[in-house]
Amino acid sequence: MSWARGLAAAAFAACATFFQPTPAEAGPTLDAIRARGLLVCGIHTGVAGFALPDSRGEWQGMDVDLCRGVAVAIFNDASKVRFVPLSSSTRFTALGSGEVDVLFRTSTQTMLRDTTLGLRHAVTYFYDGHGFMVRANLGVSKVAEMRGATICLIQGTTNEQVTADYFRSINVPFSPVLYERTDQASAALQAGRCDAFGTDASQLAGVRSSMPRPADWTILDERFSKEPYGAYIRRGDDEWFDLVRWYTYAVIEAEEQGVTRANAETMRRTSVNPNTRRLLGVTPELGQSLKLDPAWAYNVVRALGNYGEIYDRHFGPSTPVNLPRGPNRLWTGGGLIYALPLR
Structure with missing residues (x-):
């Protein structure tokens, strides 16, 4: 092997070693x-x-x-x-x-x-996306119709801010009632302590499915956030x-x-x-x-x-x-x- 060819071969071997993938550490x-x-x-x-x-x-x-x-x-x-x-x-x-x-x-x-x-x-x-659930017999079809409503919300969620931002943006007053857990908010809604429950639509669907009379509740069509x-x-x-x-x-x-x-x-x-x-x-x-x-x-x-x-x-x-x-x-x-x- 010539000196030049030997040098090239050595360089190739060094590069191959350098670029050889190493096993991932477990962490x-x-x-x-x-x-x-x-x-x-x-x-x-x-x-x-x-x-x-x-x-x-x-x-x-x-x-x-x-x-x-x-x-x-x-x-x-x-x-x-x-x-x-x-x-x-x-x-x-x-x-x-x-x-x-x-x-x-x-x-x-x-x-x-x-x-x-x-x-x-x-x-x-x-x-x-964030939504709202209300009693079906209230006849509410849009959130903007809920002037002065009391709304159940879960503390520590993005839904608190989303609700406050939306009602402020349309200049409609509302009263938030905060709960630690979803089951607490659901119980309050069913007991009439809140007019609506605001959280992500998938969770509203889950909450409604667990209620004694799911047909009594409507999840409004509007969505107010990306979640x-x-x-x-x-x-x-x-x-x-x-x-x-x-x-x-x-x-x-x-x-x-x-x-x-x-x-x-x-x-x-x-x-x-x-x-x-x-x-x-x-x-x-x-x-x-x-x-x-x-x-x-x-x-x-x-x-x-x-x-x-x-x-x-x-x-x-x-x-x-x-x-x-x-x-x-x-x-x-x-x-x-x-x-x-x-x-």
Whole structure:
């Protein structure tokens, strides 16, 4: 080999070594979860569709299933999660103090929450908007007609500010009544202590479905805000941020690719689509990048289903909530739900 060729070969080898991808570090949060053998997930104190105990006392809902899915991704066991119900006013403090590892708790992503609380929203998984619910027999069709109304609101939510801003903008007086929990506001509304309940429309639908006479209540058509729900984590752990973010995208990607609980095993065995093979762990690179088992996403879909299956299980037409997907349809169907490329 000539001197020049030898020098070039050495340079190429050095560059190849320099650019060789290095394994992802697990990060302190994932290490702590694995050491304790359990994920700790912050959820709502109780609203149908997102998080509500069933007749056996077991938590059910979309947020609950997303928590279980993280446990499956890490442990391949949906039972390895402890749920911590948190009020709107305590959820971020509990996360920041380390009481929980992650929040899947109907928490709107906002700039100030992202930049001032020492937390990060990892990914958007649900789109909503602020609305109002009133008694159907009041004959109210627009919020502007509620002059002087007493409105139930949940303390520590974006809904407080949204309501105050809107009524101020139309110069209509109202009286807010603040409650710590959704069930308290619902009880006050039904008892006549409030004329209306203001919160995100999906939660209003969940509250109405749990009432003795749902038909007595109307959710007004108007929406007054953007309420994108995000999974929140503490700042400073990039590896945990990556895991929560890309796990959620994988659940969405499974629906985009038509991978379901029923067909995941067959598709893993027979699909020749490179994207599907990556997603289901036939090729291991996605799992390696997150320090997870190659079959982590496959395990999640087999245990809980894809995004659409999870949504339908808790909000679909066969449920009491019966909330149309609207903006939570896939982007290919005119919605906003979109997975970044898993490659």
